[in-house]
């Protein structure tokens with residue numbers, strides 16, 4: 041009589057071990073299945089972000105005035121719309137437009153120093169600013185003074 045409950049207990053124990061192993065395997069399988077799902081979630085999230093960025097990358101509604109000596113546009117991904125610009129020596133009428141969604145501040149540099157007092161500011165998408173600067177023939181940089189915008193550093197050749 042006393043051997044029977046012990047056997048039952050041993051069988052139950054083994055059954056429990058098997059059951060827990062199966063549960064563990066099941067858990068691991070579920071975990072494996074869940075991982076790609078969460079990856080898809082992340083991908084969708086970035087796709088949505090890209091979609092949002094894509095929507096704002098179209099040209100906003102502004103017009104470039106006629107007779108401007110230099111037109112510069114800030115474009116998405118913290119860049120000017122060109123790597124090189126040209127202008128004629130003398131008083132240059134500079135027009136800055138913002139096709140991006142963050143603030144940009146344009147200054148002209150020569151040998152890493154600001155030249156003249158031109159500082160054009162565009163706070164939001166579609167903003168424009170305009171000013172003049174007098175430059176001799178030479179090589180300059182069009183630079184954005186906003187911290188982290190060091191990539192906005194294009195060559196301006198004045199001749």
Ligand SMILES: [Cu+2]
Pocket residue numbers: 114118143144145184185186189192
């Ligand atoms: Cu900038």
